[in-house]
Structures are given as structure tokens and as C-alpha cells.
Amino acid sequence: MNSSDHNSGLEPACAKLRRGSLMIRLIAISLVILGITGLFAYTAGWLTPNVLTPTRIIDRFEQVNGEHPGFRRNHAKGVCISGYFESNGQGVGLSKAVVFLPGRVPIIGRFALAVGQPYAADSAHAVRSMALLFKLPNGEEWRTGMNNIPVFAVNSAQGFYELLLASAADPATGKPDPSKMSDFLARHPESAKAIQLIRASTVSSGFGDSSYNSLDAFRFIDAQGSALPVRWSMVPCQPFEPFNAALSRASDTNQLFDALIADIHSHALQWHLIITVGQPGDPTAEATLPWPPDRRQVDVGTLTIDHVESEDASPARDINFDPLVLPNGIAGSDDPLLSARSAAYAESFTRREGESKNPSAVSTAQTGR
Numbered sequence: 001m002n003s004s005d006h007n008s009g010l011e012p013a014c015a016k017l018r019r020g021s022l023m024i025r026l027i028a029i030s031l032v033i034l035g036i037t038g039l040f041a042y043t044a045g046w047l048t049p050n051v052l053t054p055t056r057i058i059d060r061f062e063q064v065n066g067e068h069p070g071f072r073r074n075h076a077k078g079v080c081i082s083g084y085f086e087s088n089g090q091g092v093g094l095s096k097a098v099v100f101l102p103g104r105v106p107i108i109g110r111f112a113l114a115v116g117q118p119y120a121a122d123s124a125h126a127v128r129s130m131a132l133l134f135k136l137p138n139g140e141e142w143r144t145g146m147n148n149i150p151v152f153a154v155n156s157a158q159g160f161y162e163l164l165l166a167s168a169a170d171p172a173t174g175k176p177d178p179s180k181m182s183d184f185l186a187r188h189p190e191s192a193k194a195i196q197l198i199r200a201s202t203v204s205s206g207f208g209d210s211s212y213n214s215l216d217a218f219r220f221i222d223a224q225g226s227a228l229p230v231r232w233s234m235v236p237c238q239p240f241e242p243f244n245a246a247l248s249r250a251s252d253t254n255q256l257f258d259a260l261i262a263d264i265h266s267h268a269l270q271w272h273l274i275i276t277v278g279q280p281g282d283p284t285a286e287a288t289l290p291w292p293p294d295r296r297q298v299d300v301g302t303l304t305i306d307h308v309e310s311e312d313a314s315p316a317r318d319i320n321f322d323p324l325v326l327p328n329g330i331a332g333s334d335d336p337l338l339s340a341r342s343a344a345y346a347e348s349f350t351r352r353e354g355e356s357k358n359p360s361a362v363s364t365a366q367t368g369r
């Protein structure tokens, strides 16, 4: 047998082998593509229509507030601020976070109203918020978002999702449908109690004399590695004045923001950072419940805000105040709202950063920058 006879027997076998291995590769590639598509579909919630995903939460904000490209899907109307936090050293025994070492760290932040409509008129009863990013000297950051209410209205992402719809304006009347709200409260007695506490608290005259509360519980870790449950608040140095509806100027749709800007232009505003230390048994996974009023409170330093800037000009517009961006020495608790917030803020951030920007209701003409 010459060499060509030999090859003619082998060639079909080699071709078959090559075809076989090509098929195997094609099948493997298809499986990888299918897997990736499935993963995307799962993440987007297409395979699990009854599971609450960040996509669905943010879709619901858009459903009830309308679409406002470029803006935060909640706390949409805001103004940016900067200044510094001066630690007095009293926090060192509670947490090893470097923010509590005596000294000053810069902060950048944002005041806002907790509605998803960037051009809504200011109202006394809209929840006010203060969001802060502490820039620590070792490169770490502490981001926190706080509200001026004593407790949060819901204890879960599912509760928030349902409350958004229950409190949405009915297109027929322009007002929320009371029967939807009473159905929601019947299903969520924890929210009924929390909303009573929120309604019983006296609203202050503006952003500058409001206290702002973390509401969620966190954990402070000290130098020995021991953990303490904590909540924190920014308590104003500005004297408290109750909101006076008679003085309210209905013609000024930005009255709360205008007053804040005028205050900061005339003098720096200050708050004490007060840490409340929980005791065993205090609820850490239930933001609708207050802790007993006799808990130990430690004043760990003073926040000074001396600059105000429109969102149109400030880098704070593009910050995601994710409550789980924490320095070494501060950790999340078992509160399920924390991871829900982190995921929902990321979805809101991703959408707004991909959209073209529209001017803020609080413009550079008002803030002077």
C-alpha cells in the first residue's frame, strides 16, 4: 500500500473528527450564550414575575411620579452642599472608624425632599433629607442618607413598593384613593403605627432647624472587634421653630430651598452628630419602631455646612448615597431595608447617569453657583 492509499483511508476519519469537535465547540458556545441571557433575564426579573427586583421598585417610582430623565427616582428635588465634620474624639471608644479620631474631615452632600418629582412645589409635610459623604484621610468614604422623620413608614422593600401605589394620586381626583391606603394599612399594621408617630411629630420651619435620622440601625465595631448596635442623628445647632403655615409663601414654589440658601449665604449652619447606642433586645431590623428614649447618646462632633450649590454645578449630583458605603469600623445591621436601598439606589443611579440632564428646579441663579 502506497502512502496515498494510506491517507485516503484516514481523511474521512479526520474530517469526521474535526466536524465533531466543531459541533461540540458550537454547542458549548451556545450554552454559554444561553446561560448569560438567562442570567440577564433572571436579574431583570423576567423569569420571576412575582419577585420584587430593584428594576421593579424603580419602575414603580416612575409609574407613580412620571418619568423625569436625569433625576433621582426618589428625593428628586434637591440642592448640593459642602463643608466639614469636626470630630471631638468622643466616638473613638465606640468605633475604630478614622472619622471619629479628633480632627476635621471634608464633606459633600445634598438636601432634598422625598418625592420623585423634581419640579414639585415645596411643602411642609414632604419628608426632608440630608445626604452626606465624609471623605476620610485614608481614602475611605462614609455615605449616609438621613430623613427628618422619627421612624420609617415601612419595614421592607415590599412594604415600600405597596405604599408607593397606595399613596399615589388617583388620575380621576388628583388625590390618593383613601380605600387603597386603608387596605395597605390593614395589611401592614407596623406602617399604621409608624405613620401615626410621623404625623405626631412637629415639623420645623425649614431644612436648617430639622433633625435628620439614620432610621436604619447599623453596627459600630471598636478597636477590640466588639460590635454595638447604633442609630445616628444630625441634631441642629440652629434653634427649632415650628413650621408656620401662615408665613408660608404659596407663590414661592421653592420656599424651603430658598430659605436654606439664604441661611447658608448669611452664616454657616451646624449640626451635632449624635450616636444612640442600642441595648440587647432593641429592634435592629425594624425601622418602623423607635428605640426607648433613655438609650445612651454620645455627641461625637459637629457638622458645619458653609457652601451651597445647585445640582447643575455640583459633583454631588452624580453621587449615589448608598447607605452601605461604610468605612472600616461601621457596618450594616440585619435591617433588610439596607440591602434593598443599596440595590434600588444603584438602579436609580444607573438610569439617571445614562440620561441627558435637565436643569434643577433650584438653579445656579438661586444658589449663586
Ligand code: HEM
Pocket: 057, 071, 072, 073, 074, 075, 078, 110, 111, 112, 129, 130, 131, 144, 145, 146, 147, 152, 156, 157, 160, 213, 214, 215, 216, 287, 319, 320, 321, 337, 340, 341, 344, 345, 348, 349, 352
Ligand atoms: C426600601 C426602602 C427604600 C427605597 C426603595 C428607597 C429608594 C430611594 C431612591 C430610589 C433614591 C434615589 C437614589 C439615587 O438616585 O441616588 C432614594 C434617595 C434617598 N433615600 Fe431612600 N429609599 C428607601 C428607604 C430609605 C430609608 C430607610 C431612608 C432613611 C433615612 C432613606 C433615605 C434616603 C435619602 C436621604 C435619599 C436622598 C439621597 C440623595 O440626596 O441623593 N431611604 N431612596
